[in-house]
Amino acid sequence: MTESRAIALITGASSGIGAAFARRFANDGYDLILIGRRENLLEKLCKELAEEKGINADYMLIDLGNENELQLAEARIKNNPDLEILVNNAGFGGERGAFHKVAIESHVNMVQVHNIATLKLTHAVIPGLLAKGKGAIINVSSLASFLPSLSVMYSATKVFLNYFSESLDFSLRDKGIKIQALCPGFTITDFHKKMGYGTDHPVYKRKFMTAEKVVEASLKALKRGKVYCVPGFRNKFLVFLARNLPRKLRITVYKKMFSKRKKD
Ligand SMILES: NC(=O)c1ccc[n+]([C@@H]2O[C@H](COP(=O)([O-])OP(=O)(O)OC[C@H]3O[C@@H](n4cnc5c(N)ncnc54)[C@H](OP(=O)(O)O)[C@@H]3O)[C@@H](O)[C@H]2O)c1
DSSP states (O other), rough: OOOOOOEEEESSSSSHHHHHHHHHHTOOOOEEEEEEEHHHHHHHHHHHHHHHHOEEEEEEEOOTTSSHHOOOHHHHHHHTTEEEEEEOOOOOOOOOOOOOGOOHHHHHHHHHIIIIIHHHHHHHHHHHHHTTTTEEEEOOGGGGGGGGOOHHHHHHHHHHHHHHHHHHHHHHHGGGGGEEEEOOOOOSSSSHHHOOOOOSGGGGOOOOEEEEHHHHHHHHHTTTTTTTEOOSSHHHHHHHHHHOHHHHHHHHHHHHHHHHTTTT
16 A cells, blocks of 8 residues: 555445445545455456556455454454544345244354454444544444344344444544444345345335445445434335324234245
8 A cells, every 4th residue: 555545444245335435535536445255256347447547446355244354353443543434334134033932153254243243343443533533433224123024133233333434423422423323225236146145035116225325325324424314215114104193003004015025
């Protein structure tokens, strides 16, 4: 790396929303550190952005579900005074199936990637941001955090991210650090493919947003200092319903939705 610029570190940047964040921050002149496991994608993206945008882009091959590898990312953050943005984006939908039928290791791995990695990387970055008196942390949650779902651990781990972000914002806002819980709905990425849904699956009949639109909404909300960002009118409406319908009525609606999904 040569010239020193503000750096954005993005986890899960090899595809989807993370890659869209990488493109957007490169466009805005940030240097990048990208984290993921698929080396070919990360290498290609770094090369493309360095050439097209004239920035420094580096990647780390890290499985955030592995404590030893996670420590390498923490160390990289602590030794980087130019780091200004952290996007805790890495995530996955997990194995399909009833909670008790999915192996416990799989549930624990989701807690590790969605929650433990987020809290450790956030813990590592805050002292540097405080020293600068500015910066931002975006935690990619989900619309699913507002709705109980058949993916029990997915919803539960995303709820953690909401309250984690909201509480951090409470203590860091007046110190110049912005925090956001980004809660997208269905977005076109590798997410559903990795869950084993073929392109003919009924899930694709739902309204999907592009990753670029999600990132655009996130950064707009960040500018306005909003802790929660729910991209898209339709998704905002669903959150409004989830927050305002009486619990009994909500459960009835969910049951209807889920009994339909079971037949998918
Ligand atoms: N797509 C949607 O409909 C949707 C909706 C709401 C929220 N979200 C959230 O958005 C975030 C990004 O997902 P996406 O939709 O963009 O899906 P995606 O295209 O599958 O991207 C997920 C990213 O997370 C990384 N990742 C997953 N497990 C990892 C691990 N153990 N260690 C390191 N990196 C890991 C993947 O990298 P490697 O495969 O290279 O490791 C990939 O870069 C997730 O947190 C997801 O929960 C997605």
